[in-house]
Amino acid sequence: MQLTFTDSPLDHAGLKRSDPDWIADQMADPAAKAVLFAGGDLALDERGDPMIVPARRTRLLPLKPPGLVFLGLQNGAPWFAGALQRGVAEKGPDFRITAMQAEPALACVFGRARSLLQWHGRRKHCSNCGAENALADGGAKLVCPSCGTEHFPRVDPSVIMLCWSGEKCVLGRQASWPQGMYATLAGFMEPGETIEQACARETMEEIHRPVLSATYVASQPWPFPSTLMIGLTAEIEPGDLIPDDDLEDARWFTRDEVRALYDSELARWAPKHFSISRLLIERWLAGEV
Ligand SMILES: [Zn+2]
Secondary structure, three states, rough: OOOOOOOOOOOOOOOOOHHHHHHHHHHHHHOOEEEEOOEEEEEEOOOOEEEEEEEHHHHHEOOOOOOOEEEEEOEEEEEHHHHHHHOOOOOOOOOHHHHHHHHOOOOOOOOHHHHHHHHHOOOEEOOOOOOOEEEEHHHEEEEOOOOOOOOOOOOOOEEEEEEEEEEEEEEEOOOOOOOOEOOOOOEEEOOOOOOOHHHHHHHHHHOOOEEEEEEEEEEEEEEEOOOOEEEEEEEEEOOOOOOOOOOOOOEEEEEEHHHHHOOHHHHHHHOOOOOOOHHHHHHHHOOOO
């Protein structure tokens, strides 16, 4: 099971992209493609497919600032991304659906594009002095021409953990989720803590149980808008759970109960390959903790 967004074919060309002439050459390359967004979702072409066009053709299209951003090279062929002005093209389905249905390499390209474009959409001005930022490194950073501050795309690390004790695990649900849906606990890391400390703190905050030990399993870029999910399994002290306010419920599950939960309509909402939560659950079901 290859986790979505984790097997990117893109070479970010970090040693070359600071050269504006090199970026211009990539944009002029006949093989260069650009994926275009309408808001947070992909734009659709006339046939209803994701709008992927030759990068050179985007000169004629009304793009939001800063225009095209460079994503990387796939087997030497450049990829770019741009956000269309509102109303120019039809929006595709919710980005989660698009990413679930895309072939794995393309889902990675779409995910990196979404994270970068969402960041650019919120960083037009320098957070230090308010001047308008200038694009640098093909969009891999912004530089303030007034005070010189460099701004780098934001990534928010988040711990996500399958908590277990004995033969049971803990899953929780938020009120906004589909009826009956339960998943692993998760939360953003805070400054000054290790991954293990964040896992212990979040587990204590969310269900009021202490973590005995935590083991790193895998990570997943999560472009909503730009989180890095750090997946762990955590053995916790058994006992009563007290769900935090942001959880509607949290409870202990046996393996049979978890299998029943995911052998249902919910499986389509969260297919096995799509989320690290599901990967952690599947590993636990298989006895791999
Ligand atoms: Zn500034």
